[in-house]
Amino acid sequence: MVVSVGRVLQENLGDIQGNLLHAYHMPVARYAFYRLEDPASGRAWLGKLSDRVTSATRWSEGDKPSSTMNVALSFRGLEALGLPTATLASFPEEFRLGMAERSEILGDVGESAPECWEDALKGDGLHVLVEIHAQTTTALESHTEWLESVSQAAEGVVVEYVQDAALPKTGTEHFGFVDGISQPSVEGSALPELPGHGTPVESGKWKPLRPGEFILGYVGEDGLASETPTPAALGLNGTFVVFRKLHQRVADFRQFLRTTAQALWDTDDPEKVELLAAKLVGRWRSGCPLELSPDQDNAAIANNPQINNNFRFAQDPDGERCPIGAHIRRANPRGSLDATDTLVRRHRILRRGLPYGEWLESESDDGADRGLVFIAVGSSISRQFEFVQEEWINKGDLFFLDGEKDPFVGANDGTGKMTLPGPSVPFIFNLQRFVTVRGGEYFFMPGLEALRKLAQGKWSADS
């Protein structure tokens, strides 16, 4: 159902949950998953939480809270709240099926297949996701204490799984790259529009994406309001959130860089190792894009948000600067499929999330679990996250790379290949899977008013 074509996003920030349109930029987080055994007590518990859920209202200077909380529900969770069949059926198919059922589309095969996921993450018990973000560990613990006391007091509210996350001391993700530089800018979100974050338009400028791409009930890039479940008020100001626990094989990745540099250039000189790493990703570890500095890292570019995302691949059609199959070029082919991204703008995602686990100090693997809590936000999981994963990350046909997959996060199996355009070295061989999926689920993150009404049982079949 289509509603509110002319709705203005900015006036509704107070009803949209936080960390969707604007990242919190907090260094620690906890993702707690709950199973609801009884609709009525589940709703009562949700009602208590809803009072403390953080909205997208912008904080003024010095006003940033020490911790925040957000709540989202999986399809099983909506079922567990007792929503009637007609309402449940109005949610998109991929959301109803859940992530595990979509594994083939996502490339979650082999070691990433749902059969290999962590037990607690592959069951049907992930009903409610509660995210706490905090400035400090102390603030995180104190918020958790409150959550625990409320949850323990509620009957039939069971913790299924808890995942902590924290930015490693390097300030990067575990492979050593500064992450999260490129995010779509959103019309009406009250965020500064940095060059390179929206859609390229002629004249070299960038246009923010329309809010319906990311929040339900608003006009999207196709000129129509994004579809919402019914009743429309349930969907309004809500969105879909993809949660994935991605394990990173840090020692393998580092080893691969060294042996491959050796094979390509007959040296494991750090400069060459860094160049190779940058070619896989499309950015130097600092975040400086290859497109702007193809031969060496450049801190001045990396640290300047006015510059570090301001480029188009159309300037580099052969991929001699940034290979056509590099991670950031696949994940957002900005300007390279067509000049104004008509084939791209309906497939953008907002990325949230944080690394988990300790930074690997040693050369060899220490057996510890480390990786990334990957969060993708969008008004259509199938059109956005799944499409990117299927067509751009794990296929090469669109880029004339045939069976090649993303060298960094793709479903490679040790025989993967990457074409490295340029005069010196044509290919990288033996790409393996550096990132494996440990589990995940699709969630619906309702607007605050909708969350309260869900908690009151306004739409439930049994109340």
Place this chain on the structure above:
Amino acid sequence: MSNIAGKAFAMNLITPIERKQVKWNKVAFWLLTPSKPRNFLNWFTKRLGPRFDFAAKLNGLITLSMIHYARWVIVKPEEWPHLGTEQPREDPAYAYQLFFSNFNGSWAQYVDSFSAGIPEGLDGLWNKNVGWPTSVPQGPFHDYVRHNEVWTNYYYSAYPMAASNDIKSSKRLRNELLDFIDRSEKMGAKEFQREYHKLLSSLQGNPNPDFTAEEKFPCLGQMAPTPIVSLASVAVRRARVEIRSVEEVHDAE
């Protein structure tokens, strides 16, 4: 079996047209007859109008190069098969347009690239078809395609792992290699290595956006199955159910 064979996807759309509209649409088809692909595509690009710049125009074609082929046919009411006297004569209220295409990539990618790349061309081809919502915005267009899509009962491909782009690439690779073999016969080891690397670099770049210059296709990608063979979720589950039921039949036997 299913709409998918290896990397290829088959799509059939049957859409009603007013009877009186048929002759006009036939004229439009005649103008569009893809006997010469170049003319056909040029026609599309001209239709895009001035709001698309040169690069955008040609880049739209890159995506279209993933299409093995597409065919549009109008079936008049009197042309429906009549297999014998036992079959009652029918008098359908409408004529029908059959669209039949094989392509690489997923349903969503295909439908979207048509709608984004050649919206006015589509509006011309489905001109006055009953219920045609126009190709943009995409939501109603998707609904229209889904509503009128007819499932393929049996789909066979002799070369299921050869995408349209793979074939173009391979043809170029073959020619370049044969040429190199000729050229290299008298080369010394050093010259051979230098020329060989030059050959590799020249074969690995992005395609020249000129769709007609087939020799420009890069051709050193990896011809291999992808883990996901472009399935719409419905197709995934259909295939699974079919495989399972086939296995059960075998087991029972």
